[in-house]
Amino acid sequence: MALGGNLGDFTTLALIIERLRAPDGCPWDRQQTHASLKGNLVEELYEVLDAIDKGDSAKLCEELGDLLMQVVLHARIASEAGEFDISDVVRGISEKLIRRHPHVFGNSRVADAGEVVTSWEKLKREEREPGESLLSSVPRNMPSLAYSQTIQRRAARVGFDWKDIEGVMEKIPEEFRELCEAREHEQRVREFGDLLFALANLARWMDIDLEGALRGANERFRRRFSYMEEECRKRGILLSQLSFEEQNKLWEEAKRQI
Secondary structure, rough: OOOOOOOOOHHHHHHHHHHHHHOOOHHHHHOOOOOOOOOOOOOOHHHHHHHHHHHHHHHHHHHHHHHHHHHHEEEHHHHHOOOOOOOHHHHHHHHHHHHHOOHHHHOOOOHHHHHHHHHHHHHHHOOOOOOOOOOOOOOOOHHHHHHHHHHHHHHHHOOOOOHHHHHHHHHHHHHHHHHHHOOOOOHHHOOOHHHHHHHHHHHHOOOOOHHHHHHHHHHHHHHHHHHHHHHHHOOOOHHHHHHHHHHHHHHHHHHHHH
C-alpha cells in the first residue's frame, strides 16, 4: 500500500494504521484488540494530562498525536469487524456537536455560559432512553475522585445541590468527626470515603479539578522528597538514619527550595 500524500492529512494517518494492521503489517499491531489496548489508551491520556500540567506545548502536541493514534487504531479494529469505521466516529461527533449547539448552528439564543450548560443538559435529557438515570453514562471505571466530581456536577444540574458553599464546608468537619469516632475498620473505610466525597464536592464548588490538584500535590511531594534524598547523599548520610525531627527539618528546607 503506497501512502504518499501529506503526513499532516488525517487520511494519511488512517492509511498508516490500515497498513500496520494488514496481513503483512506489524505483528504487534495486528494482534491488538479493543480490550488489549485499554491500558495503552489510559496511559496516553495521562501523558496528555502530564504535558498540560507542565505547560509543555511541544510535548502536548506529541502526546495528542499518540492519543489520536489510539482512536484511529480502535476505529480500524472495529472496521475490520464490520462494526464501524473512522468516518462513522467523525460523523457521530460532528452530528452531536451540531445537535448540542443550536445556539451556534441553529436559531436558539443563549445569554451566557450558564445558559449553555442548561441547554446542554436539556438536550442530553432528550437523548436519554426513558427511565435512564442521569448518572448512567458516567463510566464507573473513572478514577474515583474524578467520578465523584462528575456525578456531583450532574446531580447539581437538576438542582440537587447545596444552596451555598457554607453548607458544603460545614459538611467536612462533620464527616471528619464521624471518621474519628469510628471504631470498626469497615466503618472507618465508609467514613473516610464520605470525607473524600465531601472534599470532592468542596473542590467542585471552588472550581478546582480534584484530580489535577492531587497530581500537583503528588508532584510537589516527589520533588521535595527527592531533594531530601539528594541532600543526604551530598552530606554522606542516610535519610533513614535521621530522626523524625531531623527529617522534618530537612523537609522544611526542601519546601523553601522547591
